[in-house]
Each structure stands twice: as C-alpha cells, then as structure tokens.
Amino acid sequence: MKIILISIAFIIFAPILGGLLSGLDRIISARMQKRVGPSIFQPFYDVFKLFQKENVVVNSSQNFYMICFLIFTVFTGAMLFTGEDILLTVFSSTLAGIFFVLGGYSTYSPYSFIGSERELISMMSDEPMVILMAIGMYMVTHSFFIHDIVAFDKPAIIYLPGVFIGYLFVLTIKMKKSPFDLSMSHHAHQEVVSGIKTEFSGKSLAMIEIAHWYENIFLLGTVYLFFAVSPIIGILVSLLVYFIETFIDNTNARVKWQWLLKSSWIVALVFGATNILILYFVK
Amino acid sequence: MQIVMFLMLFLILFPLLIMLAMAVINNQALRSAIIKISVFLIAAASIWLFVLNINNSEPLMFAVNIDFINTLMTSISVLISIYIIYAGFRDKKYWASVLAVLQIISSLAFELAYSGKIHSEYDLMLDNLSLIMVLLVGIIGGLICIFAIGYMAKYHHHKLMKDKSKLFFTTVYAFISAMFGLVLSNNLMWLLFFWEITTFCSFVLIGYTRREDSIRNSYRALIMNMAGGLAFLAGIAWLFKTQGIIELDKLMALAPAAAMVPAILISLSGVVKSAQMPFSSWLLGAMVAPTPTSALLHSSTMVKAGVYIIIRLSPLLKNTPAGFALTLIGAITFLLASFIAISMHNVKRLLAYSTISTLGLIVACAGVGTYQAIWTAILLMIFHAVAKSLLFLSVGTVEHGIDSLNIEDMDGLILRMPKVTVCLLIGISGMFLAPFGMLISKWAALEALIVANPFIAFFVVFGSSATLFFYTKWMGKLIMIIHPSENQEKVVSSAEWFTMGTLSALTVLVCIAFPSISTHIIDPYIRHLYQQDVSMNTGNIVIMLIMMALILTLPFQILLQHKDKKHVIAYLCGANITENNLLYEANTRFHTTKMDVEELKLRNYYFENYFGEDKLGKIGVVTTTLLIAVLFGIILI
Numbered sequence: 001m002k003i004i005l006i007s008i009a010f011i012i013f014a015p016i017l018g019g020l021l022s023g024l025d026r027i028i029s030a031r032m033q034k035r036v037g038p039s040i041f042q043p044f045y046d047v048f049k050l051f052q053k054e055n056v057v058v059n060s061s062q063n064f065y066m067i068c069f070l071i072f073t074v075f076t077g078a079m080l081f082t083g084e085d086i087l088l089t090v091f092s093s094t095l096a097g098i099f100f101v102l103g104g105y106s107t108y109s110p111y112s113f114i115g116s117e118r119e120l121i122s123m124m125s126d127e128p129m130v131i132l133m134a135i136g137m138y139m140v141t142h143s144f145f146i147h148d149i150v151a152f153d154k155p156a157i158i159y160l161p162g163v164f165i166g167y168l169f170v171l172t173i174k175m176k177k178s179p180f181d182l183s184m185s186h187h188a189h190q191e192v193v194s195g196i197k198t199e200f201s202g203k204s205l206a207m208i209e210i211a212h213w214y215e216n217i218f219l220l221g222t223v224y225l226f227f228a229v230s231p232i233i234g235i236l237v238s239l240l241v242y243f244i245e246t247f248i249d250n251t252n253a254r255v256k257w258q259w260l261l262k263s264s265w266i267v268a269l270v271f272g273a274t275n276i277l278i279l280y281f282v283k
Numbered sequence: 284m285q286i287v288m289f290l291m292l293f294l295i296l297f298p299l300l301i302m303l304a305m306a307v308i309n310n311q312a313l314r315s316a317i318i319k320i321s322v323f324l325i326a327a328a329s330i331w332l333f334v335l336n337i338n339n340s341e342p343l344m345f346a347v348n349i350d351f352i353n354t355l356m357t358s359i360s361v362l363i364s365i366y367i368i369y370a371g372f373r374d375k376k377y378w379a380s381v382l383a384v385l386q387i388i389s390s391l392a393f394e395l396a397y398s399g400k401i402h403s404e405y406d407l408m409l410d411n412l413s414l415i416m417v418l419l420v421g422i423i424g425g426l427i428c429i430f431a432i433g434y435m436a437k438y439h440h441h442k443l444m445k446d447k448s449k450l451f452f453t454t455v456y457a458f459i460s461a462m463f464g465l466v467l468s469n470n471l472m473w474l475l476f477f478w479e480i481t482t483f484c485s486f487v488l489i490g491y492t493r494r495e496d497s498i499r500n501s502y503r504a505l506i507m508n509m510a511g512g513l514a515f516l517a518g519i520a521w522l523f524k525t526q527g528i529i530e531l532d533k534l535m536a537l538a539p540a541a542a543m544v545p546a547i548l549i550s551l552s553g554v555v556k557s558a559q560m561p562f563s564s565w566l567l568g569a570m571v572a573p574t575p576t577s578a579l580l581h582s583s584t585m586v587k588a589g590v591y592i593i594i595r596l597s598p599l600l601k602n603t604p605a606g607f608a609l610t611l612i613g614a615i616t617f618l619l620a621s622f623i624a625i626s627m628h629n630v631k632r633l634l635a636y637s638t639i640s641t642l643g644l645i646v647a648c649a650g651v652g653t654y655q656a657i658w659t660a661i662l663l664m665i666f667h668a669v670a671k672s673l674l675f676l677s678v679g680t681v682e683h684g685i686d687s688l689n690i691e692d693m694d695g696l697i698l699r700m701p702k703v704t705v706c707l708l709i710g711i712s713g714m715f716l717a718p719f720g721m722l723i724s725k726w727a728a729l730e731a732l733i734v735a736n737p738f739i740a741f742f743v744v745f746g747s748s749a750t751l752f753f754y755t756k757w758m759g760k761l762i763m764i765i766h767p768s769e770n771q772e773k774v775v776s777s778a779e780w781f782t783m784g785t786l787s788a789l790t791v792l793v794c795i796a797f798p799s800i801s802t803h804i805i806d807p808y809i810r811h812l813y814q815q816d817v818s819m820n821t822g823n824i825v826i827m828l829i830m831m832a833l834i835l836t837l838p839f840q841i842l843l844q845h846k847d848k849k850h851v852i853a854y855l856c857g858a859n860i861t862e863n864n865l866l867y868e869a870n871t872r873f874h875t876t877k878m879d880v881e882e883l884k885l886r887n888y889y890f891e892n893y894f895g896e897d898k899l900g901k902i903g904v905v906t907t908t909l910l911i912a913v914l915f916g917i918i919l920i
Contacts, residue, residue: 055848058870059764063848068837075833085823087726091717092830098716098755105759108695108870109853113885116759120752121888127748135733135740144730145820198854265745273741280737 007078014077018213019043025246032250043209050206058107063204065103066211072096073211077218083147086134090127093218096211097123104196115195119183121257125264126170132272136163137225139279150228157226162275164226168241169267173260174219176212177245179252180260190254216242288345290332291407291467294417297325298460305452315432315778318452322425325459329421333414340807342410342532344469356476357394361387363483367505376502382509386479389513393520401472403529408469411808415661416466416591419668422789423583424459426782430676431455431575433776437683438573444492451491455579458484462584466591469531471519478515478552478588482508485585488576489569500568507565511555518548531595539599544918546599549592550609551914557589557642560616560903561911566639570631574679577631581638582672587664590642593649594660598812601652605917608910613646614742615910619903621749625894630678630688633753634671637714640746641667641721644728647739654813655731659724661805662797666720669793670713673786677706680779684771690757691886695765700772704761706783713790715747715754718827718834720794727819749894756887763885766867794831798824855883 023040030037039045057063076093079085097119104116138144140159141152149156157164173180184195192198197208220238227234255263301321308314336343364383371380394401435448461480468474482505490501522545523529526537534542558566569580580586593609600606620640627633641663648660680703681696682688697704713719725747732740793800801818809817852859858873860880871883 056851057848058851058853060848060850061762061764064837071833071837075830079826084826085820087729088717088823088826091722091726094751095717095830098751098758101755102759102762106762106764107853108763108765108883108885109855110883110885111854117756117888120755124748124752127751128744131729131744131747132741135729135737135744138730138733139737193854269741276737 003082006082010078010081011074014074014217015210015213018210018215018217019047021216021242022213025242028243028246029250032247043213047206047209050201050209051203053202055203056201057204058109058199062103062106062199065099065106066200066204066207068099069096069103070207070211070214072099073214073218077214077221080146080218080221083145083150085144086137086146086149087131087144089146090130090134093215094123094127096215100196100208100211103200107199109199111193111198112196114192115183115198118192118257119196121261122173122176122180122183125261126173128265129166129170129268129272130174132268132276133160133163133167133222136160136272136276136279139276139283146225149225153229155227155229155233159279160226160275162271162278166267166271166275167223167226168244169271170264171219171223171241172245172248173264175216175245177249179248179255181249181254182257182260185254284343287332287335287343287409288407290328290335291345291409291463293328294325294332294421294463295460295467297321297328298456298463302453302456302460305449305456309449311436314448314452318428318432321456322428325421326425329417332409333418336409336411336414337803338807339411340811342408342811344405344532345407345409346404347406353472356473357390360390360476360479363479367483367509371502374498374502376506378506379502379509382506382513386509386513386516389516389520393516393523397523401523401529403470403472405530405532406470406473407467408532409467410811411804412591412594412661413466415665415804416587417463419583419587419665420459420462420466423668423672423786424462424579426785427575427578427583427672427676428452428455428459429778430578430782431573433778434575434676434679434683435573436776437774441683442492447491450487451573451576454484454487455575458488458579458584462588465588471522471529471531471534474531474592475512475515475519478556479509479512481585481588482512482556485569485580488580489572491572491576494571496568497571500565500571503568504565507555507562511552511562514548514555515552518545518552521545521548535595535598537599539601539603542599543603543605546596547605547914547918550596550600550605551911553589553591553593553596554609554612554646554911555589557586557593557646558639559612559643559646560619560639560900560907563616563620563639563903567632567635570629570635574631574675574682577635578672578675578679581634581675582668586638586642587668590645590649590660590664593646594657594664597649597652597657597660599652600650605914606650606652608650608913608917610647610650610736610739612907612910613643613648613650614739615903615906616640616643617647618643618742618746618749619899621746621753622894623896623899625749625753626889626891626896627753628689628691628889630681630690630693630757631675633690633757634674634678637750637753638667638671640750641671644725644743644746647742648728648731651732651735651739653731653735654809654815655727655817656735657812658801658805658809658817659727659731661808662727662801663721663724665800666713666724666793669786669789670710670719670721673706673783673790674710674714676779676783676786677703677710680775680783681707683774690760693757693760694885695763695768696761698764698766699768699770701770702772702780703775703783706787707761708758709787709790711754711758712834713794715750718794718830719790720797723794723797723827760887765871791831791835795828 022043027037073096079089101116101119104112137149140156141149184197223238223241224234227237364387367383368380439446461477464477486501486505489504490497555562617640620636624633624636645660645663648656684700714721852869855873859869860872861869875881
C-alpha cells in the first residue's frame with residue numbers, strides 16, 4: 001500500500017519538481033550569460049504548447065519508442081523512491097535509455113541516427129561508473145536495497161568519496177549537459193541539429209521533455225543516497241549538484257566521443273574502482 | 284528407480300538408433316518424418332525424466348556392470364583415433380595425427396597398466412545439474428534438428444555443393460547421444476569417452492562443406508579439443524593412481540587438496556571445450572559450418588559440456604589459487620570478447636564473441652565456487668542456451684533471405700522480414716535487456732562476485748556496458764523504417780517457423796518461470812552441495828514480472844495509437860528529393876551541393892582501432908596463457 005502511495009506521489013510531483021528545476025536551470029543559465037531569462041514556469045508553458053501541436057511523424061512507429069522511454073523512466077524513478085534494489089533500478093533506467101535510442105534509429109534520419117549512436121556511446125561510457133556506485137553502496141551498507149541504504153546510520157559519502165567524485169563526473173553525461181551533450185542538446189543550432197530529437201515534435205517531443213524531468217529527479221535522488229542520514233543536507237547537496245551541472249553546462253564546450261569514453265572509463269577506474277578496492281581490503 | 288534408469292538409457296541409446304537410420308535412409312520425406320518423431324520422443328523422455336525427479340536433492344546412482352561396454356567404448360575410441368591419424372595425413376594436418384597417436388598410446392597404456400583393476404561402482408548418475416543439461420540437450424537440441432530439416436534442404440543449393448545432409452543428420456544424432464551420455468555419466472572413463480565423441484562430431488560438422496577454410500577450422504577445433512582431452516585423461520590417470528577411484532561422485536567427496544590436480548586438469552579440458560581464451564579461436568572458426576551446427580555448438584552442446592564439467596568441479600575449486608586463476612581466465616575472456624564484439628560486422632562472429640564472453644562469465648562464477656556463484660552459473664547456462672539458439676537460427680534464416688551476414692545489410696529488416704526480425708529482437712532482448720534471462724543472471728553474477736571479490740566484478744561492469752553497446756546498435760539497424768519493401772520471408776519453411784516460434788516463446792517463458800526453475804531445480808542442487816538456500820528476493824521477482832508484463836503489453840500500444848498522424852519527410856537540411864512526391868524517396872535521397880542525386884546511407888560505429896580483434900585478441904591470448912601456465916605450476920607444486 002505504502003509502495004503504491006509513494007509511487008503515485010512520485011508520478012505526480014516529480015514532473016512538477018523536475019519542470020521547476022528545468023525553469024530554474026534556464027534562469028540561472030540566462031544570468032550566467034547576462035540575460036534575464038524566462039519565467040520559472042516556462043518549461044511547463046512549452047510542454048503544454050507542444051501537446052496542442054499537430055501530430056507530425058516521419059514513420060508510424062517512432063512515437064511508440066518514446067512512449068516506452070517515458071513509461072520506463074517513470075518506472076525507474078518509482079523504484080528508487082520506493083526503495084527497491086539499486087542494481088535493478090539501474091538496469092531499468094538502461095532499458096528506458098535503450099527505447100530512447102531505438103526511437104532515434106527508427107526514423108532513419110541522419111541527425112537522429114547520429115544522435116542515437118552518440119547516446120549509445122554515452123550510455124556505454126557512464127554505465128560502469130553508475131554500477132560501481134551501486135557496488136560501493138553495497139560495500140558500505142551490505143545491502144542492494146535502497147531502503148536499507150537510506151536507513152544506514154552513517155552518511156555513505158565518508159566511505160565513498162572517490163565513488164562520489166566519479167559519479168558526479170558521469171552525472172553530467174546522464175543529464176546530457178555540455179561538455180557531454182553529444183547526443184542532443186536543448187538548442188537546435190548544433191552540428192547534429194537536435195540529435196535524437198530531430199524528427200520528433202508535438203506530443204512525442206513533450207513526452208521526451210517530461211521523461212527528462214523525471215530522469216533529473218531520479219538522478220538527484222541517487223545523489224541524495226550519499227547523504228541520506230540527514231535529509232536536509234541530502235536535499236541541499238542534490239540542489240547544489242544541480243547548480244554545479246548548470247554551471248558546467250554553461251562553461252564548457254562539447255567534447256568528442258573519444259574523449260568522453262576514455263575520460264569516463266578512466267575516472268570510473270581511478271576514483272570508483274580504487275575506492276571500492278580500498279574498502280574491500282581495509283574491512 | 285527402474286523407470287528413471289530406463290529413461291536415462293533411452294536418452295543415450297535411442298539417438299544412436301536414429302543415427303543408424305539417418306545413415307541408411309535416402310528418402311528425404313521419410314527422413315524428416317523420422318526426425319520429427321524422434322525429436323518428439325527425445326523431448327518427451329527428457330521432460331518425463333525431469334518431472335519424475337523434480338525437487339530431488341539427492342543424486343541417484345546407477346550401476347551398469349557390463350564389462351562389454353568398456354571394451355566397446357575403448358574399441359570405438361581407438362577406431363576414431365585411427366581415422367584421425369589417417370585423415371590428418373590425408374589433409375596434411377600432422378598435429379592431429381600426432382595427437383591421435385598420443386591418445387591411443389596413453390589411453391591403452393593406462394588401461395593395460397591397470398587392467399582389471401579399474402572398476403567403477405556406479406557408472407551413471409542423475410542429479411539436478413544433469414537434469415538441467417538433459418532438458419537443454421533434449422529440447423533445444425531437438426528443436427535445432429527440426430529447424431535443420433527445412434534449413435539443410437536449401438543449404439546445399441545456396442552453397443552450390445552436393446547434398447550431404449545424410450552425413451549431417453547422422454553426426455547430429457551421434458552428437459546428441461554423446462551429450463546425454465556425457466551429462467549422465469558418473470564413471471569418468473565413460474564421461475571422457477562421450478567427451479571425445481563430441482569433439483569428433485564437432486570436427487565432422489565444422490568440416491562439413493569440405494572447403495579449404497572449413498577443413499582448416501575443423502582441424503583447429505579438433506587439435507585443441509584433443510589436447511584438452513589428453514589433459515582430461517591425465518586427470519583421470521592421476522586420480523586413479525593416487526586415490527584408486529574413477530568416479531565423479533567419489534572425486535567430489537575427496538578433500539579439496541587431494542582432488543586438486545585432477546580437478547585442475549579436467550577443468551582445463553573444460554576451458555578448451557568452452558572456448559575460453561586462449562582457445563577461443565576454434566569456436567570462431569566453427570562459424571563456417573551450416574547455421575544449425577553453430578546453434579548446436581553454441582547453445583546446448585559442445586561448449587555447454589565444457590562449462591558443465593567446470594560447474595561440476597566448482598566446489599573443489601572454491602577459495603583456491605587454482606579457482607582464482609580460472610575465475611580470472613573467465614573474467615578476462617568475458618571482458619575482451621565483449622569488447623571485440625563491438626568491432627564485428629559479421630553477425631555470426633558477433634554472436635560467437637557474445638557466446639565466448641557469456642561462457643567466460645560462467646567460468647568466472649564457477650571458479651569462485653560459492654553457492655551464489657554456482658547458482659548464477661547454472662542460470663546463465665539455461666538462459667544463454669535458449670536465447671542464443673534462437674539468435675543463431677534466426678540469423679541463419681536471415682542469411683537465406685538477404686544473402687548476407689553483414690549487419691550493415693540489415694537496415695530496416697523489420698519491413699523486409701518482419702516475423703524473423705521479431706524473433707531476432709526477442710533473442711537480442713533475451714541476451715542483455717531487463718527483465719530478460721541473461722540480464723537477471725548478469726545481475727546475480729554481479730551480486731555473487733561482489734560478495735566474493737569486487738575486483739572480478741569490475742570485469743563484469745565494463746564488459747556488460749560493451750554488451751549493451753553492440754547489441755543495441757544491431758537492434759537499431761533492424762528496426763529502422765526506410766521504405767516499403769518486398770517481403771523476403773517466403774523462403775522460410777514451416778519447420779523453421781516452428782523452431783523459431785517455439786524458441787521465442789521459450790525465451791520469454793523461462794524468464795517468467797525463472798522463480799520456479801530456481802526453487803525446484805537449482806536450489807535443491809545447491810542445497811545438496813552447500814546446505815545453503817539461494818533465492819532471489821520476492822519483491823525483486825515481482826518487479827521483474829511487472830516489467831515483463833509491461834514489455835509484453837507494449838506492442839499493443841501501436842494498435843491503440845491515433846491514426847491522425849501527418850507523415851512528413853525527414854530533415855535533410857532541405858536537400859530532400861521531392862519531385863515524385865514519394866515520402867520514402869524524399870527521405871533517402873538528397874541533392875548534393877553540386878545538385879547530384881545521392882542515396883542516404885547510415886553506418887554504425889565499429890571502433891576497430893579501439894576494440895579491434897587483432898589487438899585485444901593478442902592481449903587476451905597472452906594474459907590467459909600466463910594464467911594457464913600458473914595452473915600448470917600449481918599442478919607441479
């Protein structure tokens with residue numbers, strides 16, 4: 001029963017929170033660029049408008065993948081907030097990501113296609129570190145269940161500083177922020193137009209937006225796990241991390257995929273794996 | 284008891300009978316009728332045996348005590364060796380002849396030196412691990428035979444060679460019989476006999492077309508596996524000399540220190556058979572054989588025999604340096620084979636590398652030898668057998684349809700061969716996506732390895748992200764919607780549809796049935812070994828079932844979608860060719876800056892310079908050879 005209530009709460013409030021964060025992101029970005037920026041509610045206006053647009057597609061099946069992407073993104077988030085197994089949660093988020101990639105492939109448009117390929121490279125780059133994060137949590141709390149991890153009596157961060165640094169690194173990839181926004185960005189004035197999203201408009205584009213709101217809340221939720229002992233610090237750090245990501249987004253230029261893959265794997269090995277090995281040998 | 288014994292003997296002997304029938308019957312209709320009936324009977328017997336022994340945790344032992352059988356086996360081995368000596372000279376593959384001579388000398392020397400003294404108390408054995416193998420061989424092996432009826436009828440025409448399907452089916456039935464014998468033997472001499480038969484059958488099947496490359500590759504497989512067989516024999520000889528025993532169950536009952544040398548030698552033989560690095564090249568070479576052969580070698584027979592024996596011996600290797608070396612061989616193989624698969628254009632080679640990597644994971648788990656790790660290794664074996672046979676057979680069907688095995692030729696296959704593509708998509712999902720089988724097992728593997736040694740888990744972490752990459756990019760190619768095309772599926776026969784349909788259903792079913800597979804078959808086996816229960820958390824199982832239900836209902840969404848969509852052309856910077864008002868033409872052709880007409884081609888990444896076969900393969904061979912040397916070092920000490 002409790003699980004159902006939490007899931008419903010997540011389904012309702014996560015997009016609201018995610019949308020507000022996205023609005024905040026745009027205001028902060030604007031201030032960093034000496035602009036005033038839109039209202040904090042602008043992302044909602046955008047999405048409502050998208051829903052009223054005509055249903056325009058390149059082929060009949062492309063929207064199907066985006067619906068799956070949205071469904072499994074919501075599912076992933078609900079799993080995190082109801083305290084399920086962290087590895088299963090990670091795999092579920094991978095499944096959602098794969099639907100997103102397949103949507104891009106299905107259109108046979110060069111821009112979506114390149115976006116999809118790059119998104120796959122991004123997934124291959126960030127996945128090891130994300131799983132290492134889950135392993136690290138297990139090494140500290142001896143449980144893969146998020147409800148046990150949250151209930152642990154010390155903040156996980158004191159055992160997992162390396163894992164945290166590595167995780168922050170790949171969070172930029174996960175949030176599709178520059179310098180790692182290879183597969184798509186919010187702006188269509190780049191070399192692959194709008195990447196995976198190029199051929200999507202109207203409702204399906206709105207669904208992609210909403211899925212990203214859910215995803216951001218999910219990702220900040222995973223950051224929270226490092227500080228779960230004290231909820232206030234946890235939430236503050238999560239918000240700080242979001243601000244840092246916005247800052248990085250605005251101060252870095254996009255890198256090539258080679259650099260993305262190498263750097264994220266090296267970071268995963270140097271910070272994540274080393275941290276875990278130290279924990280293993282010290283205990 | 285009686286009926287169990289009867290069923291076991293039936294499974295070993297009945298395929299031999301059919302083998303003889305295959306060798307003499309020339310009429311194709313009669314042959315396919317016999318195949319269908321025999322497959323049905325074999326599958327029924329396997330399932331019956333399974334039902335009789337469900338929940339059984341104590342192994343059942345059977346004495347046969349007919350000396351004549353031992354003599355018969357020795358004679359057959361000698362005959363096969365003599366044939367290999369001859370064939371080796373004929374094809375100028377002298378190493379094969381040398382190994383065959385060595386094999387005759389060593390096995391005869393062993394039997395003569397102890398003639399009359401070698402006696403096995405129980406020759407046959409049935410426990411839950413053998414039961415699982417029986418099901419895999421009986422059902423999947425049978426389904427592959429049915430598929431082969433339709434496939435082989437077209438094969439010779441495609442390859443412009445004379446019809447030799449008589450030889451094909453004869454060998455396949457010998458293979459199936461040997462596999463049943465292998466997993467049901469307790470007498471190690473019997474096990475070795477069946478082991479060598481599978482080696483010989485795969486030699487015949489790989490060399491089937493008698494082309495230059497198939498001959499070369501068949502000898503490579505033969506030589507490597509015969510060398511492995513010699514290690515096996517050395518292990519048995521050592522065991523008999525030091526302990527005076529010849530049975531598997533008694534070997535398992537020994538103190539790990541006393542059993543170490545034979546356990547290492549037999550596991551080494553398993554490492555060769557399961558195509559671990561540095562021996563993986565034989566399985567890659569086996570790709571020249573007809574597709575049903577690949578499916579057979581990769582899913583339910585041959586390589587599974589290798590991991591079967593390693594899983595068997597796994598409790599002896601737990602917490603030993605040898606176990607760790609074996610785990611490292613598996614882990615390195617898993618990682619590098621997954622990486623190399625990224626660079627593969629040829630889909631059969633991609634699947635081969637994926638098999639090698641999965642087997643690596645199984646070996647890694649078996650080397651760890653904790654109860655969770657063994658549980659995982661068995662799960663991996665089941666799920667892999669089902670999904671991989673489906674993938675190989677579907678790929679073989681695609682090859683007959685589009686005359687290519689290159690992934691780049693499979694753009695938009697979903698419109699050209701829709702049903703086969705759905706089978707392929709199910710198979711691919713089965714290999715790496717949540718909540719399908721292989722992912723469940725990979726997840727269990729991660730948990731088991733982290734608990735045992737996180738260092739090994741790192742290999743799995745990086746290797747599985749590569750798996751994600753190479754399978755998804757292939758999936759993407761298949762589901763591209765390009766333009767309406769002619770259906771190329773008409774060549775697929777009903778026998779082939781039957782097999783692919785059944786295997787697709789099985790891929791989904793084993794995931795849904797996974798909790799009961801675990802409680803009723805795997806758990807009793809683990810409990811018998813370790814007095815420990817492994818079970819996955821019920822909450823997790825529920826979540827996986829919900830995910831599965833979601834995935835199964837998703838396709839219906841397509842039906843529910845609004846039809847009021849406006850189709851437009853894809854964005855090609857406005858250079859689309861729109862003259863004929865054909866949407867798909869405008870999507871795939873564009874004007875260049877010189878106003879020439881250019882066809883749009885989308886190509887996947889393969890990253891040869893990062894994940895190339897040559898470079899990574901060498902690293903794998905060097906590191907794993909060192910580890911094998913370490914294993915030999917342990918033996919000598």
